[in-house]
Amino acid sequence: xxLDFEFPTNGTIKDLGIxxxxxxxxxxxxxxxxxxCAEKIxxxxxxxxxxxxxxxxxxxxxxxxxxxxxxxxxVKSDRTTIYNxxxxxxxxxxxxxxxxx
Amino acid sequence: MAISQAMCxxxxxxxxxxxxxxxxxxxxxxxxxxxxxxxxxGASTAAYTTTNEVTGxxxxxGGGSLTNVTPTTSGTTALTDFADLTFSTATxxxxxxxxxxxxxxxxxxxxxxxxxxxxxxxxxxxxxFPTADASNAIIRIA
Numbered sequence: 001x002x003l004d005f006e007f008p009t010n011g012t013i014k015d016l017g018i019x020x021x022x023x024x025x026x027x028x029x030x031x032x033x034x035x036x037c038a039e040k041i042x043x044x045x046x047x048x049x050x051x052x053x054x055x056x057x058x059x060x061x062x063x064x065x066x067x068x069x070x071x072x073x074x075v076k077s078d079r080t081t082i083y084n085x086x087x088x089x090x091x092x093x094x095x096x097x098x099x100x101x
Numbered sequence: 102m103a104i105s106q107a108m109c110x111x112x113x114x115x116x117x118x119x120x121x122x123x124x125x126x127x128x129x130x131x132x133x134x135x136x137x138x139x140x141x142x143g144a145s146t147a148a149y150t151t152t153n154e155v156t157g158x159x160x161x162x163g164g165g166s167l168t169n170v171t172p173t174t175s176g177t178t179a180l181t182d183f184a185d186l187t188f189s190t191a192t193x194x195x196x197x198x199x200x201x202x203x204x205x206x207x208x209x210x211x212x213x214x215x216x217x218x219x220x221x222x223x224x225x226x227x228x229x230f231p232t233a234d235a236s237n238a239i240i241r242i243a
Binding site: 017025040 | 185189190195213215219220221222223224225226227228229230231232234237239
């Protein structure tokens with residue numbers, strides 16, 4: 001019996017589907033995270049029936065919007081937590097900076 | 102000096118001797134180390150090395166800890182995956198990476214070639230793994 005390891009021995013990063021995403025002087029935005037999340041949840045075959053493909057893309061767009069909105073709320077909530085932690089630690093000015101972000 | 106993408110030959114043998122356990126939480130701890138373009142990595146790489154490993158803000162020697170996804174099957178294919186890994190607030194440049202088993206004497210698993218230097222400056226450096234299905238998962242046995 002042959003065990004076939006589906007891994008390109010001399011391929012490039014593209015062959016594996018691995019991606020490297022980087023940012024400069026900032027973190028990823030909720031939208032960027034949402035797009036990456038949707039890519040994991042929904043993959044649309046280029047060979048699918050056009051009607052099904054269109055429906056899948058529409059669903060994907062909905063997923064992106066929903067995830068982005070949730071991430072934005074999560075960021076706000078976390079900032080509230082950090083604001084209060086800084087305030088309680090006696091750093092009201094730092095807390096205010098976080099609140100204004 | 103080159104980084105050649107490959108599933109390490111020693112890893113293939115070690116699968117047959119039951120060395121690696123990819124189960125979530127109860128399995129082995131796997132890590133991903135980043136390397137510069139000066140590194141020499143490939144199928145013959147048998148273990149983690151510090152030679153030509155990336156240095157910089159937001160990166161610690163040894164790399165980042167991966168989160169295992171318990172192996173599963175899809176049709177006749179067995180597969181496993183890792184959660185995406187981010188080095189936060191990092192100022193680093195990397196050309197490739199090595200996934201290795203931190204619980205099993207740093208034995209190597211996979212060498213990744215990014216194709217070109219990837220850089221983050223005071224930002225996030227994220228390795229995004231492919232969809233975990235029978236056609237795309239990072240490690241598949243078909």
